[in-house]
Amino acid sequence: MNVWIAIGLTAAGCYLAKLAGLLVPAGALERPLVQRLAALLPVALLAALTAQQTFADGQRLMVDARAAGLAAAAVALVLRAPFLVVVGAAVAVTAGVRALV
């Protein structure tokens, strides 16, 4: 039951967050500063999510095989590899490092 409460709250909260963004009147976005902020926020959040999911183990920081996987993804990105190759490289290198260490 607890799990269903969590699922219900998360689904409702996340949906309302998405909807709120779309419903803000266009006039509120005409100021250049607001526009620059809206363009820059995803950059900050995506960078933070990448770092968190690579280096966090719960509330602890650690460098493990995921870091090697992310490095592989970065190399693939620099080489302009397709999306699936980027993700595949990260997964394969992470699994490979774990198998070796």
Place this chain on the structure above:
Amino acid sequence: MAEQRTPLQDLQDTGAPGTPPDGGPDAAAVRDALGVGTAVGLSGFAFGVTSAGAGLTLLQTCALSLLVFTGASQFALVGALAAGGNPFTAAAGAFFLGVRNAFYGLRLSQLLALPRPLRPLAAHWVIDETTAVTLSRPTRRSARIGFTVTGLTLYVLWNLTTLAGALGAKALGDTGAWGLDAASPAVFLALLAPMLRSTTERVAAGLAVLLVLGLLPVLPAGAPVLLSALAAPAVLFLGGRGTRRDADRTGGTTDTKPAPHTTPAPHTREDR
């Protein structure tokens, strides 16, 4: 990689006016949308496996992908529940992660200019990937195509692969050994990379990383990522001060001069 522009694509896109619907930016939008939608959609498998491994039932796992449909929040919720968190703190962490979609929505409502009745429907698809594809389109028409095709492809595949992952979790055994936990950060990095066009974006990204890693050990789950968003106004504030000082020196004003960190080029083009 979907959002990375080749010089050829840029040439094709700048030739946009009068381009037939089956060529140029529209075709590029469909191609990129299918690429992102397929690749990320397939990573729903990793979520299904993780969720089942955390002890959620098949129905609960699938309900998350159908109803929440924002990967990072889903992973966060499942992780918190597996760690024994109560449903309210687990949901709060997942919600904090989902708040970023509100910022995406701000940007998208401007680019897509959707009719009001459509917005509650479109809202469910406002996520990292649809935003990234939409932002990289040169025209409103191709932005709408990019959003719709990415959303549809990703929604269908994400839910099918969630189901497959949840069903196959037992057969896989130790999911960490397969490296599947690296799929999600790789997806975020791939979405981020093409956005790092100028110093402003890079500094904001760097600052956000420092903030999240610094705050992670001391704040509850979800809060560090949300607070790292402060990197964006901080960088704009510092950049704005720098620009104003330059303007004072040259006798110009900040308003007339295009700032180096304005919205990436495609969106400021006249053809929107």
